Amino acid sequence: MPSELKFPVDLTQFKKLKLDHKSPRLSDQQKRDLQHNVDVFRDAIIAFTATGAARGVAGHTGGPYDTAPEVCILLGFINNAPESFVDTLFDEAGHRVATQYLLAALDGEIEPDHLLQYRAADSKLPGHPELGLTPGIKFSSGRLGHMWGMVNGIAMANKDKNVILLGSDGSQQEGNDAEAARIAAANNLRVKLFIDNNDVTIAGHPSEYLKGFEMARTLEGHGIKVVSAQGEDLDSLYPAICEVINYDGPAAVVSNRKMATGIEGIEGQTSAHDVIKVDVARKYLTKRGYTPEQLAFYDQIKPGRDPHQYLGSTKDEGANRVIFGEAVNSVLDTLSKEEAVRRVMVIDSDLEGSTGLKSIHTKHPEVFVPSGVMERGNFSAAAGFGFQSNGERQGVFSTFSAFLEMIISEITMSRLNQCSVLSQFAIFSLILG
Numbered sequence: 001m002p003s004e005l006k007f008p009v010d011l012t013q014f015k016k017l018k019l020d021h022k023s024p025r026l027s028d029q030q031k032r033d034l035q036h037n038v039d040v041f042r043d044a045i046i047a048f049t050a051t052g053a054a055r056g057v058a059g060h061t062g063g064p065y066d067t068a069p070e071v072c073i074l075l076g077f078i079n080n081a082p083e084s085f086v087d088t089l090f091d092e093a094g095h096r097v098a099t100q101y102l103l104a105a106l107d108g109e110i111e112p113d114h115l116l117q118y119r120a121a122d123s124k125l126p127g128h129p130e131l132g133l134t135p136g137i138k139f140s141s142g143r144l145g146h147m148w149g150m151v152n153g154i155a156m157a158n159k160d161k162n163v164i165l166l167g168s169d170g171s172q173q174e175g176n177d178a179e180a181a182r183i184a185a186a187n188n189l190r191v192k193l194f195i196d197n198n199d200v201t202i203a204g205h206p207s208e209y210l211k212g213f214e215m216a217r218t219l220e221g222h223g224i225k226v227v228s229a230q231g232e233d234l235d236s237l238y239p240a241i242c243e244v245i246n247y248d249g250p251a252a253v254v255s256n257r258k259m260a261t262g263i264e265g266i267e268g269q270t271s272a273h274d275v276i277k278v279d280v281a282r283k284y285l286t287k288r289g290y291t292p293e294q295l296a297f298y299d300q301i302k303p304g305r306d307p308h309q310y311l312g313s314t315k316d317e318g319a320n321r322v323i324f325g326e327a328v329n330s331v332l333d334t335l336s337k338e339e340a341v342r343r344v345m346v347i348d349s350d351l352e353g354s355t356g357l358k359s360i361h362t363k364h365p366e367v368f369v370p371s372g373v374m375e376r377g378n379f380s381a382a383a384g385f386g387f388q389s390n391g392e393r394q395g396v397f398s399t400f401s402a403f404l405e406m407i408i409s410e411i412t413m414s415r416l417n418q419c420s421v422l423s424q425f426a427i428f429s430l431i432l433g
Contacts, residue, residue, distance in 0.1 A: 005301075007112040008285070008294040009044040014106055019076030021084070022246060024239040031234055034072060041068040041102065043288055046263070048115040049098050050281035056303030057119045059127065059275035062260045063096035063196065067166055069231060070194045070255060071099060073241050074164055086158050090151050091166040092177075094128035094141030099166070101125055104136025116297060121304065143403055144373050145174025148191070152180055155189040162245055167195035167252070169206055170350070172215050173372040178222065184250035185223030192244050193224075193252035196231065198259035200273050201373065203350045209370040216254050224250050231255030232262075321356035321398075321426040328396060328422075332364045341366050345385040346396040347378045355398040355426040375399050379407045379414075379423070386420030394420055401425040 015033050019026075026034065045064045052059030071089060078085045091099065101118070104110045117123035124134045131140040141147055148165055155163040171177065172195060184191045197215060199205050206213060216226045225247050229240035237255060244251040260272035265280045276284075278298050285295055318326075332340050347369040352358040361368040371378050382395030399407075404425050414421055 005113060005116045005297045006294075007044075007047065007116055008290050008297070009040065009047050009112070011040070011044065011106060011112050014040045016079055017072075017076040018080035019073065020080055021077040021242050024242040026234065026238055034069075034076070034234060034238075037072045037075075038068050039288070041072055043285060043290075044102050044105075044115070045098050046276055046281050046284055048101075048118045050276050050278050050298065051116050051301055052119045052275040053281075054278050054298050054301035054303075055120060059119050060095040060098065060273065061276040062198070062200065062266070062272035062274075063093055063168060064098040064102070065260055065263070066196045066198055066231065066257060067096065067099065067194070067255075069234065069237055070166065070196075070241065070253070071103075073238060074194070077241075077245065084162055086154060086161050086163045088138045089164050089166055090139055090147050090154075091129075091141055092147035092171040093144055093166070093168045096166070096168075097127060097129045097141075100129045100137055101134070104134065107136050109136025110134070116301075143406070144168070144171040145176045148177050148180035148193075149183070151191055152183050152187075152189055155184070155191045156187070159190070162190050162192050165191060165193050167193045169195065169197045169199065169215055170201040170373050172218070173206070173210065173213070173374050175374065175376055178218075181219060181222035181224055181250075188249040190248075191250045193219075193250075194241070194244075195252055195254050197254050197256050198231075200259040200268070200270055201350045202270065202273055202354070203348065203352050204270060204370060206372060209350075210372045213372070219252055219254075224252055226252050226254055228254045228256060231257035319356075321354070321424065322359070323356075324398070324424045324426075325356035325359035328360050329363050332360070332367065337366050340364060343392060344394050344396065345369060345382065347371050347382050349373060349375050349378045349397075349399045349403075351399055351426075355400065356424060357396075357398050360396075375403050375406050376410050379410045379421070382423075383410070383414035383417070383419035383421040387417055389420050391420060394422060396422045396424075398424040398426060400427055402427075 014037055017033055042065050049059050049061040078087055101115060105112050105115055118125050119127055128142050129137045129140055131137055151163055151165045199207050216228055219226050227240040227243050230236040240253045244253050258268040260266050263284055266272040282295055344367045346357060346360050346367050348357050348371055350373050352361055379397045382397035385395035386393050
């Protein structure tokens with residue numbers, strides 16, 4: 001990668017604001033300064049995450065873009081009263097790592113130009129934060145919903161401080177968070193959650209595939225104080241964050257917004273969850289005042305050639321996950337719709353496009369169950385469908401290989417109950433040499 005790539009956003013323009021969390025109203029000047037910081041933060045997120053699209057390695061733009069207002073407000077609180085906070089913005093959605101890389105750059109731990117190596121091989125800027133790998137990164141975070149429990153322990157060790165956790169409507173679907181919420185409530189921990197409720201996950205919209213789930217009511221049912229706010233309105237968001245910080249106990253702000261508000265072409269769409277395309281980023285940044293010369297670095301970034309040979313998947317042989325979907329379809333094609341519904345149930349964990357289930361959804365929607373980020377429950381449902389069926393019924397489940405360890409207990413239970421369940425774990429590679 002050319003070393004002369006120049007980051008277009010001047011991070012010295014990001015102001016080190018000091019905001020008093022005990023005062024729920026912003027002055028006109030504070031509001032202007034805060035909006036300025038949000039704009040700079042979002043410009044930076046868009047500028048460097050789009051390099052992931054340019055080099056063909058994907059990434060995530062919408063989540064870190066969305067939470068910029070919350071992050072900028074919380075930074076102002078920490079700057080003003082560092083003794084009141086654990087100075088880390090923990091995030092239970094590790095794919096929003098762009099936020100952490102940008103914070104590291106603002107802290108002087110990463111050169112701004114290096115952000116343009118986002119997700120490049122050997123850049124030490126992987127797709128999730130890894131403690132000890134990247135300078136300035138303060139925690140590791142991978143699969144969704146696995147941070148709150150640990151943050152509870154951090155709060156127990158820092159009883160006189162607020163511990164901040166950035167959350168999302170996808171992460172909150174995980175069962176871990178239900179346990180963590182009850183622990184936080186029972187022990188009156190000073191855990192403060194700031195949840196981006198944008199109604200977008202990888203494969204769809206929770207309001208459509210997870211009817212009945214309403215995040216604020218769920219959290220309140222666990223004993224968490226909840227304040228709802230409009231995430232793109234500082235006059236709504238700022239006092240809500242103040243109220244939650246000042247509350248004596250666990251509390252959450254649920255920020256309602258469309259994902260990627262203001263980004264023409266992807267606002268509110270599932271594609272905003274992934275990496276922003278270069279042409280969309282150029283258009284946004286051009287409207288923000290950046291010149292063609294400043295954005296010319298995108299033209300220098302090209303997809304790299306993978307030097308590894310992967311067994312079982314070539315240009316002539318489809319990926320295993322694709323073949324899996326085709327194989328299931330070949331069986332379903334022999335059944336009538338009525339028989340297929342009676343005998344087969346295919347359940348998704350918000351990953352259908354990445355695990356081979358999309359072709360089943362498209363060709364045989366009658367057997368397909370779109371579901372949320374709930375691997376344990378989804379696997380168990382697939383297993384239960386095949387319980388005591390003597391081969392007459394077949395549950396089908398799929399998720400990422402990285403999530404396999406999450407369902408070990410459920411696999412044991414399905415084995416003990418002699419359930420008929422077919423599972424496919426996608427995107428696994430073992431490099432030998």
